[in-house]
Amino acid sequence: MAIIKFTLNHKQVIVNGDPNRRLLDVIRNDFNLKGLKEGCGEGECGACAVLINHQIVNSCLYVLANAEGKDIITIEGFAETKRFAVIKSAFETAGAVQCGFCTPGMIIATESLLNANPHPSEAEIKIGLSGNLCRCTGYNMIVEAVQIAMKAGEGLW
């Protein structure tokens, strides 16, 4: 057992438990935040993505012990921001959401990318989204959504 402290969606939290739990389970079960999904469970699909210190990370591969002191944002926390509003409307405009299973992860990937590089090229967008799988859209609409968000959100990133 161990006591692990971190911030989750801007609130200081403490988890007392097995340090070898997956961050995915801690967030979904202990904090009842169900926006992130378990797809593959092994780092291939990005459905479980969260932001750790502003960078996209797969929570299914992230061990609780390594969360100590980190700043963790889930899609629920990110949904409170202006940046999210811009990305959401861009995804709607581009028709980048079908079943929606991949969408929280895609939005986290978009934020991680634009935060590091506010004006990515198409190739850079594809790299930014390369860890996220989508079974529905064929990706073009998602790349387009990122381009729309980048323009509409000029100055936000």
Next chain:
Amino acid sequence: MVKHIIPETLSEALKYLYQGDFQIIAGGTDLMVQNRSWSETPVNFTKNMLYCFDLLELKGINVIDGRVEIGAMTTLETIMNHPGVPSLLCQAIGEMASPAIRHVATLAGNIGNASPAGDSLPVLILYDAWVELRNMAGFRMILLKDLIVGPRKTAMHPEEMIVKIVIPIHNFDFESYIKVGGRKADAIAKVSFAGAVEIEDDKIADIRLTFGAVGKTVIRNETAEGAWIGMTITELKTGIWRLIDMYNQLIQPIDDQRSNKYYRKTVAINLMKDFIDRL
């Protein structure tokens, strides 16, 4: 019961390692998959775990005296974006996994995992990289090519850990890295090749050729390389069949489900041939 220790300092970590039977976990991107358990249950580690990812002493990159020193817990993304890191390493990392993995995975973890398909290894071995190992009593430096002794086998002692990777900076005139895999971002390499050549007075002063994922460990043969030193690029190009013969004997791929060995060998040789053609 498996123990879980989150040390606060390197010396504390080394004390636990000395007590024996601890496994180091860095970013965990290999270990979490290898020990995967049912969803919603803790990861099924079978050894006592030492969580070292947040040891500040092991984070960061220093460029000093003609070498780059990379702390063991520095993430791949940080390494890739650092201006002092040699270009082939940045390129190899750029083709590893996805941003979400690279934000967590470490170079020391790629080395510690010692997979025949570990993508940083051909490039690090091309650069003659060293690894600094530490235990309670002190430290030793070992060439990476001597550290990795077989698939998933290293020459590290149980009470030792990697604290740094040290890469001598060398200015080559030509450098190239190519990885052939499936889906680019998440593909574990089927075959990879790295080559570098330095020219002095129109003659080859240094030539290094490495192959990944075509043998039990990275293939590099300094005798075969040495045979070309002092020759011109034209001589190398006209002698390419002799070079190909040499590597046809040196490359003995192992079969696995990812691709068969004839395919791997042919691709490996072609990648080298392309590199020489483009010089």
